[in-house]
Amino acid sequence: MNVFVRVVEAGSLSAAARAIPMSLTSVSRHLSALERQFGMQLLRRTTRAIALTDEGRLFFERAKAILADVDEVGALLSASRSEPTGRLRIAAPTLLGGTVIAPLLPRFLATYAEMSIELLLIDRTVNLVEEDIQLAIRVGRLPDSTLIARKIGDVRxxxxxxxxxxxxxxxxxxxxxxxxxxxxxxxxxxxxxxxxxxxxxxxxxxxxxxxxxxxxxxxxxxxxxxxxxxxxxxxxxxxxxxxxxxxxxxxxxxEPTPAPVHALFERTRRTSPSVRAFLDYLLESMRAAPLAGTAGATSAAIPQSDSYKG
Missing domain, CATH: 3.40.190.290 (D-Maltodextrin-Binding Protein; domain 2)
Known part of the structure; x- marks a missing residue:
């Protein structure tokens, strides 16, 4: 399943083989075994490209969710570690991410030597599950969803x-x-x-x-x-x-009413050591330099507990 997802994300069998790493022959055998198990073609393969079948597209979406759950189990089992580890993929609006979030990252990485961060500056609503994003920063009112929302401040x-x-x-x-x-x-x-x-x-x-x-x-x-x-x-x-x-x-x-700024994550990520560590660090940093804080401005209190939407 992991090989299949890596192939789709990489765009070719050879690119996935280099990234895993694994021999090209082994990658091809894994895919063939997966298709035999389900009795259907999941990928159309040519010498230059791959394409998902309708069944393959459905399997890809569910496989990513299943693999994320497996990763979460691993995080739960290692929650007692003193140091969070692994990669944290964060999405944020371009302006806020570049001006506020990015400057906070060097000190965080210096504190947690076993962690790495991938910051995506994207001015659209991201799908955390499909795009493999552990934490998203959003400005404004939130639609109802199954995500957990943690308010980190306000912006005027x-x-x-x-x-x-x-x-x-x-x-x-x-x-x-x-x-x-x-x-x-x-x-x-x-x-x-x-x-x-x-x-x-x-x-x-x-x-x-x-x-x-x-x-x-x-x-x-x-x-x-x-x-x-x-x-x-x-x-x-x-x-x-x-x-x-x-x-x-x-x-x-x-001035119009300040817009709230939230950090969003999946309910299954709630106990992830890496997500928790970054959230705590983010909240601490926002208290020291609140988003709404400018000469004469007041900043809304930042809550200490998770809030839910939906």
Whole structure:
């Protein structure tokens, strides 16, 4: 079963043989034995490529889940070890993962010498079982699911600008005043966008325009620091710049409700030493530098126990 999964993931028998490692002949014998056992073809094999049959696709999905359960049993049996071991595959949104999660990894790896981490920066919802991901970081409200959700903090969308820009152009006191300012727009293409705000319990949006658009927030934040205009960015992106006085937070009383940030994992991973070790480390790090923490911001308390969705 493991050989079959490795072949599908590697894309060829020879690549799987090198990765396992195992001779190409042995890999082929394992696959043939598996197909004889079930009395059906699971893979269509040519000299250059492989393709799953309909039965093979079904078997592949279930085989990955079964192998994950076997790994979990191994983790349970070794839970008494003082040091977590093995690979931890983590998925996170690109901006949050690169700015917040990635800088935490060197110290974690230095603490747990027997662990390795694979960080995937992906701006889509991942399937933990099918994509072999042990831990996923997600921002925003969660749909009902069978996953365990552990809240690690909140994130605010903050409007800010360089003191020099505000001195030249004046500070907008209400969201509608943004229409008269150069706004630095996070977008894949030029044009007007809506920035959302909240006041007295009522949500409203303002259509802003500007002369600089970019699909990378670090570019826009850098331009704001240089006085090019007003930027709207997640709190983790601008917290240090606000604290150091390079940016000034504005329209604070109109900020929308912070979005929660959760770490998600399968119920079967709950007792995994590696998942538990990283979660504890992540929570400790977030308490020291909360996601919502910027000048004048308050951070929601981080719970000590698991919460459930679904």
């Amino acid at each position: 969308m903050i409007v800010c600008a360089a003191p020099a820009y505000l001195e030249r152009h004046g500070q907008p006191l209400v969201p509608d005043a943004l229409r008269d300012h150069d706004c630095l727009v996070f977008s894949d293409r030029p044009g007007s966008v809506d920035w959302r705000f909240k006041s007295a319990g009522t949500r409203h949006s303002v259509r802003v325009k500007g002369r600089l658009w970019a699909n990378a927030l670090d570019v826009l934040v850098g331009a704001a620091i240089d006085g090019a205009g007003i930027v709207r960015a997640p709190s983790w992106q601008v917290a240090d710049d606000i604290e150091r006085g390079r940016l000034r937070r504005i329209l604070q009383e109109y």
